Amino acid sequence: MKIILDAMGGDNAPKEMLLGAAAAVKELGVEIIAVGDEEKIAACAAENGIEMTGITVKHASQTIEMCDDPTSAVRHKKDSSMVVALRLLAAGEGDALVSAGSTGALLTGATLIAKRLPGVKRAAIGTVIPGRLQPYLLLDSGANVECPAEMLDCFATMGSVYMEKVMGRREPKVALVNNGAEESKGTPVYVEAHQLMKQNPAIRFAGNVEPREVPDGAVDVVVCDGFTGNVILKLTEGLARFFTGELKAMFKKNAGTMLAALLMKNGVREFKAKLDADEHGGAPLLGISRVVIKAHGSSNAKAVKNAVRQAKLCCENGMVEAIRENIRR
Amino acid sequence: MKIILDAMGGDNAPKEMLLGAAAAVKELGVEIIAVGDEEKIAACAAENGIEMTGITVKHASQTIEMCDDPTSAVRHKKDSSMVVALRLLAAGEGDALVSAGSTGALLTGATLIAKRLPGVKRAAIGTVIPGRLQPYLLLDSGANVECPAEMLDCFATMGSVYMEKVMGRREPKVALVNNGAEESKGTPVYVEAHQLMKQNPAIRFAGNVEPREVPDGAVDVVVCDGFTGNVILKLTEGLARFFTGELKAMFKKNAGTMLAALLMKNGVREFKAKLDADEHGGAPLLGISRVVIKAHGSSNAKAVKNAVRQAKLCCENGMVEAIRENIRR
Structure with missing residues (x-):
């Protein structure tokens, strides 16, 4: 190859x-x-x-x-x-x-x-993001700031194929980012996208996913427009940097916490590996x-x-x- | 009173x-x-x-x-x-x-x-969110899923007043959430909002803030529509839950890490206090x-x-x- x-x-x-x-x-x-x-x-x-x-x-x-x-x-x-x-x-x-x-x-x-x-109509960028249970695919993660409902529905299909074929997930769960679980939630575009995804035979639709649940990784594919996707991707990066920075500062406080840092070394290494985006390779243009x-x-x-x-x-x-x-x- | x-x-x-x-x-x-x-x-x-x-x-x-x-x-x-x-x-x-x-x-x-x-035209919900440097006000944090540019500009004014009058920030910095620093970035609504905020005499406009920088707390007021605001607020909550859960699991691993937990007790308590939303009281309807x-x-x-x-x-x-x-x- x-x-x-x-x-x-x-x-x-x-x-x-x-x-x-x-x-x-x-x-x-x-x-x-x-x-x-x-x-x-x-x-x-x-x-x-x-x-x-x-x-x-x-x-x-x-x-x-x-x-x-x-x-x-x-x-x-x-x-x-x-x-x-x-x-x-x-x-x-x-x-x-x-x-x-x-x-x-x-x-x-x-x-x-x-x-x-x-x-x-438009290609999307899919990004695999570390989650609590397992990594999930976010798309569009920044290519298209505005997306009509059909485009979101198309992203759902492409993301599902990627997670199944490339990441080996069986019958991947696909969800739409929204500010509530009810199908009436969100902007008119999101309300319409929910209906299209519900009727899309190419995906296993899991309904709306609220932003609070996104980092759980309980769904395999997280669909949204590129503006929202950029917020999710970059805010996740920013908060990871914030939290790991706080943890580092905690470790450096005194002799006791420095000892703690030594005792926690393996755990911290595993946690870092879990958060390491490099492990998942690049982002596919779908x-x-x-x-x-x-x-x-x-x-x-x-x-x-x-x-x-x-x-x-x-x-x-x-x-x-x-x-x-x-x-x- | x-x-x-x-x-x-x-x-x-x-x-x-x-x-x-x-x-x-x-x-x-x-x-x-x-x-x-x-x-x-x-x-x-x-x-x-x-x-x-x-x-x-x-x-x-x-x-x-x-x-x-x-x-x-x-x-x-x-x-x-x-x-x-x-x-x-x-x-x-x-x-x-x-x-x-x-x-x-x-x-x-x-x-x-x-x-x-x-x-x-519409009231906004302002939420004070813990940040790395200091807490910041996010608005609209969920009331209005769709917001024309003038509404975002109005939120900017109201948020600035709140941070100055109630939270005691001097000449609060106000920024617009966007997927890039350049004023051409974002949806047409965000491009227009940027121009309105730039000309708004009631605020000190700091330009666009990228989602990665939002948790820094370097700006006092973070303006966006309620759909995006809900994503920022709830994703922050979800990731805080994810990270603190991972930290807890790290502490519970073995006798050494349990000792580390004891040594880190004060630092963890201070970190939790920093993240404690209850400290900041409720969210104003502005x-x-x-x-x-x-x-x-x-x-x-x-x-x-x-x-x-x-x-x-x-x-x-x-x-x-x-x-x-x-x-x-």
Whole structure:
């Protein structure tokens, strides 16, 4: 299997991208097509002693920066690593694409170059978020700030397929974020989306999920518009940072609490692992006709490798075809 | 000062309401008008040895239940403790009202009976939420699921007045929740609200606040629609429950971690106090022509007493008049 990697995207490119690629070749048995500035990639590999076996480099002279406007960057930076990578993907030269570059540009580029599946009005970003019982998929987690009801219903179908095919959940429970359990709750769009999801034969609808229950992870797929999804994703990150910061301060208080920190070491390590988003690989762009995985902008080698694993799982389990089938129903 | 108390509202009524009222009389030097079933109140006071000095009971034969439809409950249960309390407030027989009953009914009732201030299209619920640096006011935290831009701008003014007058913040910073710092971010409503808030002379506008930064408490007033506000408020509660649960489980692991729990006791107590919403009293209904405080449905005596303190502070500091003045600007 060939995975195309945007070697220049992300805060730690190209070094962590290449380290992740090398680890993926070794551990996952995939081939990598690394797209980016040939000279820079060669220099970085040499400097860091990165084993390039299994990694083919395709040259691209430009890079899309985080500050670039997504649409004009995709249109005008035609020789950027991301655009070249997307063209390779659309031409079938690789099975999937992984990028840690600008989310907006990747979404726009994937839509313009790799195209959406028939029946999908907008692609969504799905993010796997740690929960109390188990991780859950949140979508849309930020791509589309405004979503009509049919779009939310489509997200529900795509999220369900992802959790079943890629994450191995059996008959995943799908719920709509809302400010109450009753089907009359929420804005008119949410009231309508509830009705559509209730009648959607492609999902197992669990009704509304209130924000207080979302972190439980009792439902597999949590559906909302991208504005709300961004709030859920980023507030979860912010509160995790707040709470772990308070815990650290508690440990540092005096000799007794420092001893406590030693005694709690294993527990804290397990808790951190539970909260570690890098473990779950990247976020899939759902609704695109090819597999596209967005890795976190600050991805390190481990996160890149896990994003490649995620891409591989999507391909092996026929995620795109399953979404195509289920949207058609 | 006379505070009207809905003695039958909330999960722990009337006992905790009366205990809170008695504590408020003693500690805050206020008089309480307790509205509810005379017989039940008398029996509860006798049974629990509650000192009724300073508490006048006004009879009301009905109670609005949490399952009642807010609007029809207010219209049809005319002799309910909440409606009678609101009529007393509108008639000027007390300075403020505290209720732990149904939020929806209180909001509807306050709007219909105590009336909104001129220029206020909809009242908002403000909730003070613990933050890393300091608590912040979130509004609207659930009253209005859909809000046009002018309404968000009005919430900004009311929230700023509350934090300045009642919580003693000097020149409070007011920010708009959004999925990015740039003023072009968000839905069209949020883009417009940003412009209105930027030109609002009654507030010190700090721009957009991203959800990840909200828990920092670096801004005093966090403005959003009630759907988003419900997500922020309830997700914060849910994640606090998740994290404290994980911490408890960590402590219970073995003899070493149980010792750690003992060593950390003070730190954990301080952390819990920081997160304790009861400390901040109830949530003000902002935009009503009288002071109305919504106490949490599960309020205990301490929370009721603190809600009465909050009501007293609102009256003493001329909150309603200040909102009236600032909305007029």
